[in-house]
Amino acid sequence: MIGLAGLWTLSLVLSLAALAIMAELIVARMVSARRSATRKAFRDQLVPRLLEGAPDAEIERLPQGRLLLAQIAGELISIVRGDERDQFVATATRLGVADTLARQLRRGSHRERILAAESLAHFPDDRTTDALDAALDDRSADVRLTAALAL
Numbered sequence: 001m002i003g004l005a006g007l008w009t010l011s012l013v014l015s016l017a018a019l020a021i022m023a024e025l026i027v028a029r030m031v032s033a034r035r036s037a038t039r040k041a042f043r044d045q046l047v048p049r050l051l052e053g054a055p056d057a058e059i060e061r062l063p064q065g066r067l068l069l070a071q072i073a074g075e076l077i078s079i080v081r082g083d084e085r086d087q088f089v090a091t092a093t094r095l096g097v098a099d100t101l102a103r104q105l106r107r108g109s110h111r112e113r114i115l116a117a118e119s120l121a122h123f124p125d126d127r128t129t130d131a132l133d134a135a136l137d138d139r140s141a142d143v144r145l146t147a148a149l150a151l
Contacts, residue, residue: 039068042068042072043072046069046072047072047076050072050073050076050088050091050092051076051080051084051088066095066096066097066100067100067104069095069097069100070097070100070101070104070116070119071115071119073088073092073095073097073119074097074101074115074116074118074119074122076088077089077092077119077122078122089122089123092123093123093125097123098120098123098125098127098128099127101116101119101120101123101128101131102116102120102127102128102131104116105117105120105131105132105134105135105143105147106131106134106135110140110142110143113135113138113140113143114140114142114143114146117132117135117143117146117147117150118146118150120132120150121149121150121151129151132147132150132151133147133151135147136148
């Protein structure tokens with residue numbers, strides 16, 4: 001009889017653990033969806049302002065951090081061409097995007113370091129070259145390769 005009661009107790013404990021894990025996954029999904037919605041809303045506000053050349057102060061007042069600004073600017077720089085691209089790079093540089101990307105190249109996760117190295121290729125100045133040179137000694141071969149290609 002003790003064996004059946006133990007088995008029954010074990011099945012209840014495992015069921016509760018499964019419910020707890022499912023609840024945690026649901027909460028994580030809700031948080032992820034909220035972050036995605038926030039990022040999309042910020043992007044929807046930022047992209048037109050950046051492309052039309054809004055004043056830096058107006059862009060800096062937007063409610064998101066520099067890291068998200070750097071990520072979005074990096075994506076847009078690769079899309080825009082010609083004189084508008086040069087103007088866009090200058091605006092992004094004034095907003096501190098290159099500095100944020102250089103910091104991300106030093107301290108970010110593996111994926112973030114690769115993306116930062118790719119984006120820094122669009123900022124042709126001595127500080128970004130120094131950051132990319134330093135990334136040639138990164139512990140990840142992928143980051144080193146991306147930095148070498150960016151130079």
